[in-house]
Amino acid sequence: MAVTALPRAIPAFQFRTCPATTLKVDVNAERLIIVNAVAAVVSLALGGLGALLLALTRWQAIHLLPPDWFYRILTAHGFDMLVAWIVFFEIAGLYFGGAILLNARLILPKLGWFSFILMAAGTVLVNVIVLLGQADVMFTAYVPLKAHPLFYLGVILFAVGALIAVGLFFATITVAKIERRYEGSVPLVTYGLIAAAIIAVYTLLSGAIAFVPAFFWSLGILPELDPGFFRNIFWSFGHPAQQINLAAMVSVWYALAALTVGAVPLNEKLSRLAFVLYILFINLGSAHHLLTDPGPSFLWKATNTSYAMYLAVLGSMIHAFSIPGAIEVAQRRKGFTRGAFEWLRKGPWREPGFSSLVISMILFGWVGGVTGVTIGTEQINLLAHNTLRIPGHFHATVVSGTTLAFMGLTYYLIPLIFRKELKLKKLASWQPYLFGVGMLLVSIGMIGSGLQGAPRRQWDITFTNAPLSATLPGATQITLAIMGIGALIAIAGGVMYLLVVLTSVFTGPRVEAKRLTLVMAQANPLVDDVIPNMNKEVHGSKLQPRGALILVFAFLAFFMAYYLFNWWLLGRAWIIR
Amino acid sequence: MLAPQRVWWKPLHRFEKSWLIVAFVFCIFLTVMMPLWYLLGHQNVPATTYRVEPAEFAQVTEAFAAKYKIGEVSGLPIVAPPPNSDVYLIGKRWVWYPVLQLQKGQTYRLHLSSLDLQHGFSLQPNNLNLQVVPGYDYVATITPTQAGEYSVICNEFCQIGHHLMTGRIIVTD
Numbered sequence: 001m002a003v004t005a006l007p008r009a010i011p012a013f014q015f016r017t018c019p020a021t022t023l024k025v026d027v028n029a030e031r032l033i034i035v036n037a038v039a040a041v042v043s044l045a046l047g048g049l050g051a052l053l054l055a056l057t058r059w060q061a062i063h064l065l066p067p068d069w070f071y072r073i074l075t076a077h078g079f080d081m082l083v084a085w086i087v088f089f090e091i092a093g094l095y096f097g098g099a100i101l102l103n104a105r106l107i108l109p110k111l112g113w114f115s116f117i118l119m120a121a122g123t124v125l126v127n128v129i130v131l132l133g134q135a136d137v138m139f140t141a142y143v144p145l146k147a148h149p150l151f152y153l154g155v156i157l158f159a160v161g162a163l164i165a166v167g168l169f170f171a172t173i174t175v176a177k178i179e180r181r182y183e184g185s186v187p188l189v190t191y192g193l194i195a196a197a198i199i200a201v202y203t204l205l206s207g208a209i210a211f212v213p214a215f216f217w218s219l220g221i222l223p224e225l226d227p228g229f230f231r232n233i234f235w236s237f238g239h240p241a242q243q244i245n246l247a248a249m250v251s252v253w254y255a256l257a258a259l260t261v262g263a264v265p266l267n268e269k270l271s272r273l274a275f276v277l278y279i280l281f282i283n284l285g286s287a288h289h290l291l292t293d294p295g296p297s298f299l300w301k302a303t304n305t306s307y308a309m310y311l312a313v314l315g316s317m318i319h320a321f322s323i324p325g326a327i328e329v330a331q332r333r334k335g336f337t338r339g340a341f342e343w344l345r346k347g348p349w350r351e352p353g354f355s356s357l358v359i360s361m362i363l364f365g366w367v368g369g370v371t372g373v374t375i376g377t378e379q380i381n382l383l384a385h386n387t388l389r390i391p392g393h394f395h396a397t398v399v400s401g402t403t404l405a406f407m408g409l410t411y412y413l414i415p416l417i418f419r420k421e422l423k424l425k426k427l428a429s430w431q432p433y434l435f436g437v438g439m440l441l442v443s444i445g446m447i448g449s450g451l452q453g454a455p456r457r458q459w460d461i462t463f464t465n466a467p468l469s470a471t472l473p474g475a476t477q478i479t480l481a482i483m484g485i486g487a488l489i490a491i492a493g494g495v496m497y498l499l500v501v502l503t504s505v506f507t508g509p510r511v512e513a514k515r516l517t518l519v520m521a522q523a524n525p526l527v528d529d530v531i532p533n534m535n536k537e538v539h540g541s542k543l544q545p546r547g548a549l550i551l552v553f554a555f556l557a558f559f560m561a562y563y564l565f566n567w568w569l570l571g572r573a574w575i576i577r
Numbered sequence: 578m579l580a581p582q583r584v585w586w587k588p589l590h591r592f593e594k595s596w597l598i599v600a601f602v603f604c605i606f607l608t609v610m611m612p613l614w615y616l617l618g619h620q621n622v623p624a625t626t627y628r629v630e631p632a633e634f635a636q637v638t639e640a641f642a643a644k645y646k647i648g649e650v651s652g653l654p655i656v657a658p659p660p661n662s663d664v665y666l667i668g669k670r671w672v673w674y675p676v677l678q679l680q681k682g683q684t685y686r687l688h689l690s691s692l693d694l695q696h697g698f699s700l701q702p703n704n705l706n707l708q709v710v711p712g713y714d715y716v717a718t719i720t721p722t723q724a725g726e727y728s729v730i731c732n733e734f735c736q737i738g739h740h741l742m743t744g745r746i747i748v749t750d
Contacts, residue, residue: 068737138734142695144711145736227695227710267593269586293708294626294689294715301622302611310604317600321593378611379621385706386697386732453701455732460740463730467651467672470728470743472701549592556603563607567614573703575619575684575720 013105018416020513025417028109029099033092033417035116037410040088041501043123044403047080048494051487055442059484060461060477067459068136074457076130078139082241082398083155084123087162089406090196090248091119094169096417097193097251102186104176111168118161125154138457140238143214143230152215156208163204166197188265188272189258192251195275196244202283203244206236228295239286242398247278249364249402250319252409254326256357259412259516260348263326266545271322277315281308288376292385302378313373320365320555324548337542340550350519352428356408359436364401367443368393370559380566383573386457389450392443399490400439404432407497414504415513422518423504427496429519435493441486448479451569623707625716631692634714638665642675650676655747663688666729666744668696668709670736673729673744681724681748689715697733700746706732721748 015024050073056064065073099106106112129135135147173194176182186194210233216222254271257263265271287304290296307313331343348354371393375384384390414422422428452473454461461480463470589597615621641656641664648655654675658664660683667674669692679685689698691711698707707715721727729744 144694228713267587267589270589270593292622292706294710294713297624298615306608310607314600314604321596379614379618382620382622382706383704387706453704455699455730457734458740463743466741466743468743468745470730545592552596570620573620573705574722576705577621577623577718
């Protein structure tokens with residue numbers, strides 16, 4: 001008698017079916033998204049309070065905090081924002097992209113909970129020890145600055161927790177493939193998150209190599225720790241951590257473009273290639289933190305800071321056209337084909353996901369990207385190192401870019417994952433604009449101050465009571481005031497975000513999401529099949545994205561101008577080699 | 578967010594191709610600028626570095642200051658070394674020691690190191706910035722191009738006196 005193979009049973013998992021997307025939502029994944037998102041928002045609030053106090057202190061005319069508390073809160077603000085807020089949100093994103101978008105089950109959910117507890121414990125530990133005044137070392141903790149051992153331990157716990165969650169993400173996707181929960185390639189958003197997760201492994205391992213010896217040194221067990229070594233390894237952790245944010249943010253951009261206008265990637269091959277360029281080359285760029293350090297040679301510095309001939313920058317430039325292009329094509333399919341920009345003018349500007357997407361892209365690219373590549377040029381760094389131009393740059397990337405994109409996405413998670421109706425919709429519609437304008441002023445104020453020589457991480461630019469007097473140009477008072485005013489506007493935008501999120505989550509009954517868009521009355525383009533001309537060929541037709549092409553070339557022109565301006569500035573300084 | 582089409586390996590649209598080529602050329606331009614300036618430009622990042630014990634560096638600096646001292650300001654010696662010589666500047670909590678007097682158009686080998694924590698050498702105006710690390714003697718070959726009084730401020734956090742940490746370089750004609 002022939003024996004036929006019995007079909008292998010696919011393990012069942014507890015899920016609910018989302019009425020708006022028809023996706024299978026694993027209940028464990030959903031719970032973990034919720035708890036990580038909540039931790040993210042709490043960290044953002046803490047960091048935001050710090051931001052308010054810090055901005056009102058660096059705004060020299062107000063000078064709110066005394067010096068010791070300024071330096072203390074600056075340390076806490078760095079950790080709460082760059083580590084806690086961002087990474088908690090990204091871990092939530094990993095559960096979303098790894099399980100839910102693939103209709104798959106989350107494997108080993110208990111491990112997910114364990115990782116969350118480690119991350120939460122680390123966050124609490126670091127904040128408490130810093131606020132107790134035992135770790136006034138800045139988030140960078142440059143050896144020989146020494147903090148209490150619990151500071152290093154807190155960071156290590158957080159990193160280990162995050163690493164476990166990343167491992168769980170890879171395992172979930174692998175099992176999903178084996179169990180054939182999805183066919184073919186993963187969606188682009190998941191692909192981008194995989195890129196982020198791969199970078200995260202390198203990042204977190206480097207963090208361990210930096211912080212574990214530092215921990216033992218702080219305990220006195222390790223007698224000496226070379227400061228140059230620590231800087232190098234710290235930035236092997238510190239900058240790739242930002243590249244994780246970059247890859248995650250780009251994934252969120254594609255997600256928001258899909259959710260709000262039904263955009264699909266112009267060319268999957270190109271967008272995926274761009275993510276691969278990130279994985280291969282982006283970590284080389286960490287060397288831009290060491291460009292004016294004693295030790296490494298020109299060849300080492302120039303090669304690394306160029307991300308291998310700027311190939312990782314090319315990855316970003318690819319997305320810079322692909323995403324606006326995809327939005328334009330989606331809009332043109334709906335009939336907005338007049339002129340070069342009707343598609344943009346007639347965009348859903350009241351939909352918070354759309355406005356946060358566009359503002360995030362513009363500020364990240366035109367301010368963050370341009371300034372970053374410029375000051376990351378080996379010689380130009382001489383003008384910028386440790387001045388306020390540095391925070392001016394990274395507030396444009398991490399805050400105006402990543403944080404705003406994440407805020408935009410949160411508004412959709414509330415009906416889809418928290419299953420609450422979004423309240424205060426008007427506030428949500430305005431929030432990205434307020435936050436964006438505020439952060440633009442913050443970056444302009446900081447960069448303007450840094451161009452005049454104002455240092456970062458410093459309490460008093462008038463150097464009052466210093467043994468030798470020193471003065472910076474008087475215009476720094478103006479640029480710092482611009483920064484301060486921008487900060488107040490941005491913080492108001494942050495408070496609006498918190499209000500919308502907390503009001504929606506905590507008041508009102510549980511309501512199943514019926515559609516994907518929040519404010520727009522029309523049906524969701526992705527799911528409801530309402531895009532006319534969906535299969536019409538783009539080539540040589542009115543659907544071609546000429547507006548996006550004009551925009552990227554304008555961006556390139558601005559990039560070139562800013563970049564050349566900086567070489568000209570450098571040429572005016574002393575001769576030095 | 579949707580699953581992609583089964584076969585997503587498609588040829589590029591001509592807009593994408595043009596943009597890709599232009600962007601790639603720009604990346605090559607960015608890459609080439611650095612070695613070009615290294616060879617032809619006058620402002621480059623110093624690379625000469627020696628390992629040094631802080632106590633040793635302090636000794637050498639004291640000897641240097643004593644040898645070329647020409648005056649004092651705020652309790653700090655003003656030191657005027659001859660052109661083409663080794664000049665020493667210590668960063669320590671919370672001052673840049675000593676005050677230097679240099680001549681415009683002349684070249685000096687400026688040795689930078691710290692006796693305690695990391696500091697940030699920031700020359701203002703000019704806005705030239707270098708990291709100063711204990712245990713490392715970082716040598717910058719400099720030629721002041723304009724006379725005047727320059728401040729050295731510290732732009733690496735070095736605890737509570739960080740914003741009081743200043744220095745001075747006087748450049749005579």
